[in-house]
Amino acid sequence: MLNLRVSTSECWLAQVSSHLDELLIDHAHCEKKAAGVAMNLLFAYVDHVELVRDLSTIVQEELGHFHLVLDLLERRGIRFRKLPASSYAGRLHALAGKLEPMRAVDRLLIAALIEARSCERFGVLRDRLPDPELAAFFGALFESEARHHATYVRLAKLFANEETVAARLDCLAIAEAQIIAEGESVPRVHS
Numbered sequence: 001m002l003n004l005r006v007s008t009s010e011c012w013l014a015q016v017s018s019h020l021d022e023l024l025i026d027h028a029h030c031e032k033k034a035a036g037v038a039m040n041l042l043f044a045y046v047d048h049v050e051l052v053r054d055l056s057t058i059v060q061e062e063l064g065h066f067h068l069v070l071d072l073l074e075r076r077g078i079r080f081r082k083l084p085a086s087s088y089a090g091r092l093h094a095l096a097g098k099l100e101p102m103r104a105v106d107r108l109l110i111a112a113l114i115e116a117r118s119c120e121r122f123g124v125l126r127d128r129l130p131d132p133e134l135a136a137f138f139g140a141l142f143e144s145e146a147r148h149h150a151t152y153v154r155l156a157k158l159f160a161n162e163e164t165v166a167a168r169l170d171c172l173a174i175a176e177a178q179i180i181a182e183g184e185s186v187p188r189v190h191s
């Protein structure tokens with residue numbers, strides 16, 4: 001359903017489990033960035049009404065998630081602060097083609113894959129974190145990120161036929177799996 005080629009490793013779970021405060025701060029940044037990505041795509045492709053409606057809903061939902069994470073940080077006495085991001089999203093965005101309409105397809109599918117990975121990892125955190133508040137928190141976000149993934153894949157089909165979108169999604173999912181398999185030294189939602 002999520003079009004991911006590799007599942008999250010035990011290694012990632014161990015990495016973030018010992019740095020949960022940092023993971024939560026990074027998570028807040030991810031939700032803020034997800035709203036920004038949706039807004040940028042809305043601005044870029046404003047002449048597609050279906051896209052504009054769906055992406056403005058995603059912007060609102062991601063900002064809602066951002067507030068939920070900020071509230072959680074506050075309850076736990078964790079100060080929201082700047083944090084160096086993982087290279088994951090930047091490496092994926094660098095794979096987008098330069099020429100339209102395929103650039104639109106790529107940007108939407110890259111957003112779809114980032115949503116899918118967030119969703120998959122929220123599922124891992126829901127099922128494996130011993131802290132019941134955190135497990136429930138991630139579990140509550142799982143469904144909307146899965147829905148965002150599906151929305152982005154559907155919107156990519158406004159710019160190319162089904163077969164082209166499927167082939168490109170396959171190709172980008174392989175690249176995403178390679179980046180995830182490499183991992184990163186910093187504990188992040190997408191390390």
Ligand SMILES: [Fe+2]
Nearest residue numbers: 031034062065
């Ligand atoms: Fe979100």
Ligand SMILES: [Fe+2]
Nearest residue numbers: 034115145148
């Ligand atoms: Fe999302």
